[in-house]
Each structure stands twice: as structure tokens, then as C-alpha cells.
Amino acid sequence: MTAPVRPASQAQLSARRRRKAPVRISPARRAVENLVIQIILIGAFLVLWEYASDRWVPKLMVSKPSDIGAQIWKWTLDGTFVRNLWVTVQATALGFLLGAAAGMVLGFLTGAWRRVGEILQPIVTAFYTLPRLALAPLFLLWFGLGMEFRVMFSATIVFFLVYYNTYFGVREVSQELIAAVRIMGANPLQVALRVIVPSALVWVAAGLKISVPYALVGVVVAEMLASDEGMGFLLSRGASQFSAAQTFAAIFGLLVVALVVDWLITALTNRALRWKTAGSMQN
Amino acid sequence: MLLDINDVHFGYQNEVELLQGFSLHVEQGEFVALLGPSGCGKSTLMNLAAGLLNPLRGGVNFGGHPLHGLNRDVGYMTQGDTLLPWATVAKNITLPLELRGVPKAQREEKLDKAVRLVNLAEHRNKYPSELSGGMKRRALLARSIIYDPPMLLMDEPFGALDAQLREVMHQELLNTVARTGQSVLFITHDISEAILLADRIIVLGGLPLRVLEETEVPFGKDRKLSEVRTTKTYADMEVHLRELLRKADALTKSKQH
Ligand SMILES: Nc1ncnc2c1ncn2[C@@H]1O[C@H](COP(=O)(O)OP(=O)(O)O)[C@@H](O)[C@H]1O
Ligand SMILES: [Mg+2]
Numbered sequence: 001m002t003a004p005v006r007p008a009s010q011a012q013l014s015a016r017r018r019r020k021a022p023v024r025i026s027p028a029r030r031a032v033e034n035l036v037i038q039i040i041l042i043g044a045f046l047v048l049w050e051y052a053s054d055r056w057v058p059k060l061m062v063s064k065p066s067d068i069g070a071q072i073w074k075w076t077l078d079g080t081f082v083r084n085l086w087v088t089v090q091a092t093a094l095g096f097l098l099g100a101a102a103g104m105v106l107g108f109l110t111g112a113w114r115r116v117g118e119i120l121q122p123i124v125t126a127f128y129t130l131p132r133l134a135l136a137p138l139f140l141l142w143f144g145l146g147m148e149f150r151v152m153f154s155a156t157i158v159f160f161l162v163y164y165n166t167y168f169g170v171r172e173v174s175q176e177l178i179a180a181v182r183i184m185g186a187n188p189l190q191v192a193l194r195v196i197v198p199s200a201l202v203w204v205a206a207g208l209k210i211s212v213p214y215a216l217v218g219v220v221v222a223e224m225l226a227s228d229e230g231m232g233f234l235l236s237r238g239a240s241q242f243s244a245a246q247t248f249a250a251i252f253g254l255l256v257v258a259l260v261v262d263w264l265i266t267a268l269t270n271r272a273l274r275w276k277t278a279g280s281m282q283n
Numbered sequence: 284m285l286l287d288i289n290d291v292h293f294g295y296q297n298e299v300e301l302l303q304g305f306s307l308h309v310e311q312g313e314f315v316a317l318l319g320p321s322g323c324g325k326s327t328l329m330n331l332a333a334g335l336l337n338p339l340r341g342g343v344n345f346g347g348h349p350l351h352g353l354n355r356d357v358g359y360m361t362q363g364d365t366l367l368p369w370a371t372v373a374k375n376i377t378l379p380l381e382l383r384g385v386p387k388a389q390r391e392e393k394l395d396k397a398v399r400l401v402n403l404a405e406h407r408n409k410y411p412s413e414l415s416g417g418m419k420r421r422a423l424l425a426r427s428i429i430y431d432p433p434m435l436l437m438d439e440p441f442g443a444l445d446a447q448l449r450e451v452m453h454q455e456l457l458n459t460v461a462r463t464g465q466s467v468l469f470i471t472h473d474i475s476e477a478i479l480l481a482d483r484i485i486v487l488g489g490l491p492l493r494v495l496e497e498t499e500v501p502f503g504k505d506r507k508l509s510e511v512r513t514t515k516t517y518a519d520m521e522v523h524l525r526e527l528l529r530k531a532d533a534l535t536k537s538k539q540h
Contacts, residue, residue, distance in 0.1 A: 179335050180365040184426070185355055185382035198369055 063244035071249040080234070081253055088219055088231040089257060091150040096215035098151060099158025100208055107166025107204075112196055121167070128160050132218075136225055145226050154218030158211045165207025169200030205269045212265050216258060231257070284347075285311045285434055285466050286332055291341035293331060301327055303491040304341070309434070314460065314467045316477035318524065319487035320532040325470045328492070329436050332468060333359055346433065358427030358435040358465075362442040364419055366411040366426075373398070373407040376425045383430060397425040400459055417448045424456065434466040441476070453479055454508050461504050474524045478517055479508050486524065488531025490538035495531055498524075 025033075046065045053064035075081040106124070110117040135156060143149040173196050181195050223232025231254050238246030286309040294300035301324045309315050317325050330336040331343055334354035343350040345357075366375045376397055380390045398404045401421040411419060420441060427435055441449045457480060460467055471477050477484045478500060486495040498520070502511050511517055 174363060174365070176361050176363045177365045177367075179330075179333070180359050180361065181378075181382075182353055183333055183335075183355060183357065183359040184379035184430075190382060195367070198367070 059244075060242060061244060063248055067245040068248045068252065071245045072252055075249060075253075084230050084234055085253060085257060087147075087229045088216075088223065088254075091147055091219040091222075091230065092154060092212075092216045092261075094147075094151045095154025095219055096158050096212060099155035099215065100162045100211065102155070103159045103162030103207070104166050104204060107163045108170055108197070108200070111167045111170025111200070112192060117167075124160075124163060128164075132157055133221075136222070140226055145228070150219050150222040150227065150230070153222040154215045157218040158215050161211040161214060162204070162207045165203045166200060169203025169207075170196055172203065173199040209265050209269055212261055213258060216254075216261065220254065285309055285313075285345065286468065287344040288328070288331060289342050289344065291331060291338040291343065293327065293336065293338050299490060300339070301490065301492055302331075302338075305492055307485070309466050309468055311433070312464050312466055314469065314480060314482045316469045316471060316481035316484045317487055318471060318474065318477045318484055318528065319492075320528065320535045321472055323488055323490075323531065323535045324492040325472075325487060326438055328487075329438050329468065329470055333357055333436055356432050356434070358430075358432045360423050360427045360435065360440045361438045362440065364411070364423075366419060366422055368411050371408050371410055372403060372414070372422050375411070375422055376403075376407075376429055379426060379430045385430075393429055397429045400428075400462070401425045401455065416444055417452065420444065420448075420452055421455070424459065428459065428463060428465065431463070432465065434468065435460070436468050438470045439472070440469075442471075442473075449476070450508065456480065457504075457506065457508070472528075474521055474528060475512075478520050478524070479506075479511060484524070486527050486531060488528075489534045495534075496527055 049062070050065050053059050053062055059067075072081075106120070110120050110124070132153075136153065139149050139152050143152055177199075178191055178195060181191055186194065219230070220232035220235070223230035224236040225232075227233045231250055234250040234253070235247055238244070238248075238250055286307070288305065288307040290304050290306055291302050292300055292304060293302040305328070307328065317328065319325050327336065331338060332345075332354065334343070334350050334352055345354055366372075367378070370378070373394055377390045377394050380393060385393075394407070395404075398407050401424055403418060403421050403425065406414065406418060411422070414422065423440070427437075441452050444452065453476065456467075467480075469477075469480060481500050482504075484498045484500060486497075487493070488495050500520070501516060502514075
């Protein structure tokens with residue numbers, strides 16, 4: 001069994017806001033200073049890396065920033081990056097959507113209907129304990145080497161994360177609240193749409209948020225296992241050709257994707273859950 | 284007679300029957316307090332009146348008709364915070380009207396009246412997270428009376444409030460129901476709360492549940508609570524009920540294990 005990812009509670013959120021640092025420098029100034037320090041740290045690391053390569057550590061293993069930069073530049077110009085990134089992003093998005101949709105639907109059904117939950121929940125948990133990698137050969141057999149394999153592989157990872165969060169989110173909804181709303185006049189559909197779904201949304205959002213990076217991981221792993229395109233393919237090809245520069249360039253590309261995806265998801269979920277922080281923002 | 288619980292039997296799965304032939308009646312406009320130790324079956328009784336539970340035997344009549352399924356002619360207010368956190372105070376209070384398909388213009392009109400009744404007029408556009416405990420209680424009260432149900436079912440509605448705020452809410456509740464003429468079935472294990480609010484107090488205890496005593500409270504509908512508290516009658520009733528509740532407590536506990 002997994003522990004579902006807990007959304008930050010109201011109290012935690014407001015506590016975080018209240019506990020401010022003593023006011024000596026303005027927050028904007030502090031942010032700029034932090035950024036400068038971060039750039040200096042990373043710069044120093046790159047310089048050290050450049051220097052150490054082939055002096056302290058064999059270049060074959062760690063490459064060096066200038067070579068990696070050249071490789072990134074080359075792949076940017078000849079379209080390798082764009083083409084493979086697009087393939088990976090597409091598979092990630094599809095895997096995420098498929099896994100999340102299935103997880104939400106099944107999580108909702110098993111959470112809201114006690115009997116359905118009693119029957120299906122143990123089955124889902126049994127499948128969850130199975131190592132996901134064990135499914136890869138089977139999936140290859142079913143879906144072949146194409147996009148479908150990567151999408152399905154990533155979807156199974158996302159599915160469980162979203163499923164458990166949705167299930168627990170629905171189960172968390174207070175029976176007292178449901179009783180009150182029913183007496184007010186709500187029919188079962190209204191109870192589901194106006195109470196259970198929005199109440200569970202905080203949990204579901206938390207599940208969706210953490211599963212995006214896993215969707216990406218799933219696709220990259222699948223691409224490394226069996227594919228002739230995508231960032232995972234670039235990674236494993238670089239390694240198999242003993243080109244550390246290519247591998248690092250591929251990792252850099254993945255890093256950029258991961259950051260963009262995380263930023264997008266944060267922006268989206270903050271928007272959907274704005275009511276939750278309304279109180280602490282205005283006090 | 285508005286609520287008529289007649290010779291009802293009820294028990295939860297795999298447990299001793301909590302109610303074995305229990306009866307309870309509430310008249311139109313009457314404020315009845317159910318006083319009893321926790322775990323004796325007060326909430327169970329209320330949920331039977333609300334139609335959330337069904338009796339195994341015997342019947343519940345409401346407004347002269349046998350109750351089948353949910354009772355949507357009652358307002359229902361419990362100890363928990365059952366406001367929808369993602370909706371404003373106004374949206375929360377008008378939710379029952381919306382669910383009942385009342386047109387928007389009429390909803391606005393009723394909302395105006397309700398928020399004034401519970402002193403929330405300036406806070407109608409806030410979210411529940413921006414309200415104090417007392418304001419939340421007022422919003423819940425407004426929500427349970429906005430569709431003019433003839434009866435309010437209140438299950439320890441002020442249980443989580445501090446003493447001072449509770450006093451304020453008591454007077455406001457009395458003023459409100461005095462104006463609307465609604466009946467109230469009010470659950471509490473707080474003796475002074477029962478005396479201050481009710482026209483009639485029913486002390487419950489034991490397993491199966493039974494009525495240990497029924498007392499009329501002689502203060503009338505337009506009582507001022509600050510005055511009631513200083514009377515000898517209040518003090519005497521409190522002493523008497525405290526003794527009785529101690530007995531009820533012992534009676535309930537001895538049978539439970
Ligand atoms: N859903 C339930 N399932 C099983 N037993 C319950 C349930 N609800 C209440 N009970 C039991 O029934 C008894 C009465 O409960 P309740 O009516 O909530 O008491 P009160 O409101 O007076 O504190 C208690 O012993 C309680 O444990
Ligand atoms: Mg109770």
C-alpha cells in the first residue's frame with residue numbers, strides 16, 4: 001500500500017506565510033542576491049568540471065562543459081533536439097492523460113461506492129505491488145516498438161499515483177457534509193458533482209502534480225529500453241557510443257523539459273485551488 | 284404534531300438494539316432539547332428524524348405523514364464545519380435554494396433576509412476560510428433556515444465554540460426562531476445550554492435508550508438569557524439536571540460494556 005500524497009493543509013499554508021524572516025533587506029533584493037549566488041555556484045562548478053576533465057578524471061567518462069555545449073548547439077541547429085523532444089513530450093502528455101483519466105475514474109468509483117471499492121481496491125493494490133518494469137516485455141509484445149508502448153508504460157505509472165490520491169480524496173469527504181447536502185435537497189448526481197468531486201480535487205491535484213515527472217520518467221525509461229527516437233533514445237545511444245558529451249547533452253534537454261513541465265503544472269493547480277488560500281492571502 | 288417518532292426500534296449492524304420501542308413527539312413551534320451522556324443515542328435519534336437512518340420497526344411521522352427516505356422539510360445543523368470551502372458565504376447559504384431549483388431573483392431576496400437575520404451581511408462575499416468560528420456557525424444557521432423548513436434539527440451545533448461565543452449564538456438562535464416560528468430539536472450534553480434554550484428538556488440515558496425525565500422550562504419564548512441566568516429557577520433546574528445526568532451517564536456506561 002502507498003501513502004497518498006497529502007496536500008498542504010490550510011494551517012500549513014498560512015503558517016508558512018506568517019513566519020516571515022526578520023525584515024532587513026527587501027524580498028526583491030534578496031531574490032536577486034540568491035539568483036546571483038546560484039549562478040556563481042553553477043559557474044564555479046562548470047569551470048571546475050572543465051578544468052578537472054582529462055586532468056583528474058578521464059574525459060571519456062565525464063566529458064566537459066565546452067564539448068557538451070558544442071553538442072547541445074549542434075543538436076539545436078540540426079533539429080535533433082526539437083524532433084526528439086517533441087516525441088518525448090508527446091508520449092509524456094499522452095501517457096499522463098491516459099493514466100490520469102483512468103486513475104481518476106476508477107479512484108472515484110471505488111471511493112464513492114463502498115461496494116465497488118470493496119471488490120476492486122484489493123485487485124488494484126495487487127497490481128500495484130508488481131514492479132512496473134516487469135510489464136515492459138509484455139507491453140512490447142502487445143504494442144510493438146512504437147509510440148503506443150511508451151505511452152502505455154508511462155500511463156501505468158501515472159495511473160496508480162492518481163488512483164490512490166483520488167481514492168483517498170473521495171474517502172476523506174466527510175459523511176456529515178454529504179448528509180447535510182442531501183437534506184438540503186441534493187440528488188446523488190449533485191452530491192457527486194458538487195461535493196465529492198470538488199472536495200477530492202485537492203488530493204487529486206496533488207496526485208496529478210507529482211505524477212507528471214513520473215510520466216516523463218516512464219517515457220524516458222521506455223525509450224531507453226526499446227525505441228529509435230526520443231530523449232531516452234538519445235541518452236542510451238550516447239552511452240552505447242561511449243559519448244559522454246551526447247549523454248550529458250540529452251540530460252540537459254530533459255532537465256529543461258522537466259522544469260517547463262513543473263512550472264506549467266504549478267501554475268495550473270494554483271489556479272484551480274485558489275479558494276483554498278483565499279483566507280490566508282487576504283489576512 | 285410536527286414530529287412523531289412512534290415506538291421505534293433501531294440498532295446498528297451487529298450491535299444491541301439501541302432503541303427498543305422509543306417514542307418522541309415535538310409540537311409545532313416547540314423548542315425541545317435532548318439532554319444525555321455522549322454515546323447514548325441522541326444523534327441516532329436525530330438521524331432517524333432526518334430520514335438518514337430508517338427504523339427497523341415502528342414509524343416516523345413528519346407533518347402528519349409517514350416519513351419515507353430523506354426528510355427534506357428540516358434544517359440540519361451539526362457540530363462539524365459543513366460549509367463548502369470553495370464557495371462564498373452567499374453561495375453556501377443559497378445552496379439549498381439552488382438545489383431545490385428556486386429562481387435566482389428569489390434566491391437573492393431570501394439571501395438578503397437571511398444574512399441580515401444572522402448578522403453576516405458584510406461578509407457575504409467572503410470564503411469560509413476567512414470567517415471566524417462564530418461567523419461560520421451563523422452561516423450554517425442561515426443555510427439551514429433559508430428554505431423555511433418547519434423544523435430545525437441541531438446536533439450539538441455550538442459544541443466547538445468557546446463559552447463566550449456560545450452565549451452570543453444562543454441569544455441569536457432564540458431570536459431567530461422566535462421570529463420564524465420554527466420548531467427545534469436540539470441535541471446537547473450541556474445542561475445550561477438545554478435550560479437556556481428549550482421549552483422542554485428530555486433527559487435520555489440507558490441501553491436501550493429511555494426517557495429518564497421530561498421537564499418544561501418556564502421562561503417563555505422571548506426570554507433574555509442574561510436575565511434567565513440569574514433566576515433561582517435556573518439554578519435549581521441546573522442542580523437537579525446535573526444529578527440526573529450523572530445517573531444517566533452511569534446507566535449508559537454500565538450497559539455498554
Ligand atoms: N454508524 C454507526 N455504526 C455503528 N455504531 C454506531 C454508529 N453510529 C453510532 N454508533 C453507536 O451507537 C451509539 C449511539 O451513538 P450516537 O447516537 O452517536 O450517540 P450520541 O449522539 O448520544 O453521542 C454509540 O454507542 C455509538 O458507538
Ligand atoms: Mg452525537
